Amino acid sequence: MDWIGQYNYYVVFFLMMTGFYVVVARGNLVKKIVGLNIFQSSVFLLYISMGKVDEGTAPIIVAGEAIYSNPLPHVLILTAIVVGVATTALGLALAVRIKEAYGTIEEDEIHEQDDDW
Amino acid sequence: MLLTFLVATALAVVRLRSLFAVVMLSGIYSLVTAGIFIALDAVDVAFTEAAVGAGIATMLMLGTLRLTGHRQVAPRHSPLLPLLVVTITGGVLLWGTRDMPRFGDPAAPVHHHVAPRYIEDSPTEVGVPNMVTSVLASYRGFDTLGETVVVFTAGVGVLALLGIGGRRRRDEGAEDTDDDGGTRPG
Numbered sequence: 001m002d003w004i005g006q007y008n009y010y011v012v013f014f015l016m017m018t019g020f021y022v023v024v025a026r027g028n029l030v031k032k033i034v035g036l037n038i039f040q041s042s043v044f045l046l047y048i049s050m051g052k053v054d055e056g057t058a059p060i061i062v063a064g065e066a067i068y069s070n071p072l073p074h075v076l077i078l079t080a081i082v083v084g085v086a087t088t089a090l091g092l093a094l095a096v097r098i099k100e101a102y103g104t105i106e107e108d109e110i111h112e113q114d115d116d117w
Numbered sequence: 118m119l120l121t122f123l124v125a126t127a128l129a130v131v132r133l134r135s136l137f138a139v140v141m142l143s144g145i146y147s148l149v150t151a152g153i154f155i156a157l158d159a160v161d162v163a164f165t166e167a168a169v170g171a172g173i174a175t176m177l178m179l180g181t182l183r184l185t186g187h188r189q190v191a192p193r194h195s196p197l198l199p200l201l202v203v204t205i206t207g208g209v210l211l212w213g214t215r216d217m218p219r220f221g222d223p224a225a226p227v228h229h230h231v232a233p234r235y236i237e238d239s240p241t242e243v244g245v246p247n248m249v250t251s252v253l254a255s256y257r258g259f260d261t262l263g264e265t266v267v268v269f270t271a272g273v274g275v276l277a278l279l280g281i282g283g284r285r286r287r288d289e290g291a292e293d294t295d296d297d298g299g300t301r302p303g
Contacts, residue, residue: 005219005220008220009217011120016207017203017204017206017210018130021199025192026131027193030139033178034143034178038130048153048159052220053221053228059158061248067223068236069158071232071248071249072231072235074159075257077159078162078253079261081162082169082268085169086270086271088177089271090271090278092177092178092180093278093279094278096181096184097278099185105185109190
């Protein structure tokens, strides 16, 4: 196993777990969505890291012989970023709606109100 | 170097309780991610991330904070259980990297399936110098159509949740449909 050769992946996993931790351990809904975004962009980084080729350049045709990085992960992540923002918008809209209904976006307080019913 | 900066930003997001600072940091985080994408040759992804991730997402979150308040109460539960879950998951993921190819390895399997065809034939088949564009719009056009459907559904969902009436609510919906139309050419 090559330690330095996979440094990117290790950082990606650390970030992924940081985002996961924020989602699980923090009660504020907006903070949870930020955590979800961190998680999400770490996945993007994972894909883009896989697409990189040594000595490669951006996949745009240049004159002469050139090594290009793999364009396929770029396309997938391009799609994923846009979809990610759409889901973020939906999540935030849910948070606003919950604030209107409960007067708070703290998970614990919402559960307390539910128990009182 | 940039990756280290990214880790620092993420840790600050975990620690901070002022949601305004957290949202600003998530904008910075997106921008640093865009920088890394450029370093990894993904220029199209980088500008989409900078525009959509750092721009629109931050704006949407600021709009939400305006409506929901920007202080977070101190967490009441012990962080031990989440930490345990997260550590185990991370460990499993690390274990999964054991047979992954080295970073930048030209012999990695990901570079030897359909990618060579895209690189070699797309200039003559599609005629667009940017391979990412030709794959996005031509070879994988249906994916992109599906993506449009998802974004449209999300826009409809936001409108349904917030109601059509009310000035500020309509602004929130408008931002979303803006992102629907604005990012299509990318």
